[in-house]
Amino acid sequence: MSHTNSDRNKFKKTDEERVIKNVKEDYLICSICIDQFVDPRVLPCGHSFCLSCLTEYIDKSANEDEFACPIDRQSMLKPFGVKNSKRWAQFYPPATFLRTLVKAVEIHEGTVPTCRRHHGRPREFYCATDDVLVCSECAVNEHRSENCDCSTLNDIYNRRKDDIQILHRALSGQESCVHQLITDQYRLRELFMESKSNVKCELDMVRDRLSVFYESTSRALDELSEEIDQSEFTRYNLEAQLDSFFKEISEMKDELKDLKPSFDFLDILQRIESKVDYYGSELDDISSFLKECEESKSVRIEFVPNTSFLDLLDEYSVGSIVNHSDK
Structure with a gap:
């Protein structure tokens, strides 16, 4: 039996609805609120949550420096320099792919902003006085007073170029x-x-000065050498945060380059303006911090010898290793 075009269209629509339903249920549900993502943010472990959900979760569960991922319980360190746990979530990068999926689903389901009062007319005018998107009929009938600053999104876009x-x-x-x-x-x-390397040379010079070396002293020097090898440059390890800043700034540049006078471009613009101010402050702080560290010479590992041992070569401690960057 052959199917009519109407039957085929019906089957096609059913298939599309099933795919959309599967995508929403499998990929677009926040594990905290059990609802569709709103402004999803992704943690370093790869799990994503609504910004508001993650903010509330962190505020309730975080200690001074970290919190556990709600799904796999991995430890997540707080963003560099941010003390208030209520602000941590906003510094994790947006889940761009999930945002794209959410928008695609909304477009498919017809949830792109339209006017409910005027038969689904697109809301393509913005009233700055009331801070609201309106359709053309609302703009003409309700936002033409002297107190209202109502313009098309295209006009506002051109003004903000x-x-x-x-x-x-x-x-x-x-x-x-x-x-x-x-x-x-x-x-x-x-x-x-x-x-x-310089400290290891100093240790070798100490070794050269010794003609007779007790077994315990030799063992102590070996332990110090091993401690040097195991020393890590930990205090100033900012690569991860700087890489994250660079990635987010590049993404915002691309987003700004592709910005169109759509219904949400003002929200995007305000978000980017806020981020630019934040990154400007954060980058200045990090730059000052690194310069201060370099000038104070606090990034070097240092050998602190026991002078009595060097003079007497006897039963005194060889010395210790001080890793300033680990403090």
Whole structure:
């Protein structure tokens, strides 16, 4: 029996609805609120949650420096320099792929903003006075008073072009700043590694001065040497955060480049403006922090000898290893 076009269209629509339903249930449900993602953020372990859900969860469960992922219980360190746990969640990167899926589902289901009062007319006007998107009929009938600043999204987009360019330049500058900070971070690491080598040379010089060396003293020197090998450059390990900043800044540049006068472009613009201010402050803080560390020479490992031992070569402690970057 052959199917009519109407039957085939019906089957096709049913298949599409089933796929959309499966996508929503399998990929777009937040494990905390058990509802569709809203502004999803992704943790380093790969699990994603609504921004508001993650904020509330962290605030209730975090200790001073970390919290556990709600799904796999892996330990998540707090963002660098952010003390208030209520702000931690917003510094984890957006789950861009999930956001795209959510938007695709909304478009398929017809949930792109339209006016319910005027038969689904698109809300393509923005009233700055009331801070609301409205359809053309609402704009004409309800937002034409002297107190209302109502314009099309295209007009507002054109008005904000200079702001967009300023944001783009700011993001480019911050991107360059991240590059420079990464370079500075690597340079500090090289200084640290050089200091490790110098300290090992100092230990070798101590060995050369000894003509008779007790077994216990030799063992102590070997232990110190092993401690040096195991020393880690931990205090200033900012690569992960700087890489995250660079990734988010690049994503915002791309997002800004592709920005169109859509219904949500003002929200996107406000979010990017806020992020630019935040990254500017954070990058300045990190830059100052790294310069201070370099000037204070606190990134080097140091051998602190026991002078009495060096003079008497007797039953005194050889010395100790001080890793300033581990404090």
